[in-house]
Amino acid sequence: MRSSASAADPAAEAAAPDPTVWDTVARLNETADQAGVVQLLTQAASQLGADAACFIGSVRLSASRRAHRLIAACDPAWASDYLLRQRFEHDPWLLHARRGTDPALGSAIPPASVDQQDTVAAAHTAGLRSTWVIPAISSVGEDRIGVLYLASGVVGRFEQDPLLAFRVKVVGRSLAMELHEWLHIQMRRELLAESRLTDAEIDLLRHEEQGHGSKAIAIALNTEPKTVDCRFQRIIAKMGVASRREAWRVARVHGVI
DSSP states (O other): OOOHHHHHOHHHHHTSOOHHHHHHHHGGGGOOSHHHHHHHHHHHHHHTTOSEEEEEEEEEOSSSOEEEEEEEESOHHHHHHHHHTTGGGGOHHHHHHHHOOSOEEGGGSOOOSHHHHHHHHHHHHTTOSEEEEEEEOOTTGGGEEEEEEEEESSTTTTTSOHHHHHHHHHHHHHHHHHHHHHHHHHHHHHHHHHHOOOHHHHHHHHHHHTTOOHHHHHHHHTSOHHHHHHHHHHHHHHHTOSSHHHHHHHHHHTTOO
């Protein structure tokens, strides 16, 4: 029997969709490879009434450089074009996720330049015509952000169906956070595999996090400051960065320290 609260509050029903949607979201953290995640994202999008979905992870490596990763359950040609043409530099939806945490309809985020208009037009052509833009927050703020696009190829699909839009918005938050965490773990593993940082080198980066200079670190490790400097130079080379502070930043946003 339906409770009186449910009968009087259709929004509450919308917030409690078919359990299979939550099951799909929960299975993300059990999936090891990206192909499996794309399959689950496709399934979750379909269960929510969306035709396509894409998750973008963005990590700040320095003051002027960011790394971007896509998990695309949508037109692969659009995803390839997005990366090839570096559309993340002119994506108003991604910029929305960098500035705030509230989900928003793509149609409510006006392009602010010709390049942004072109980016949105390309998304519309690829079938992202009515889109929920759902940011995923992290403990390091704007240094590591994520955003989920849940889209319909039908113009006005979510704008014209408030209950469907509310359902997508509620479940989409959980879906975005699970995808963000999954991608974060993968990027951390990749960084450690590529850089081959040792435990001792990670410990040095923790000293850098505390603002300790080479002399203070040398005293703590019972060694010479020049030895500390040499170890940091090795870390910088292994990570492909410009300075020990940048090495700390990259390690931090990847969750290594």
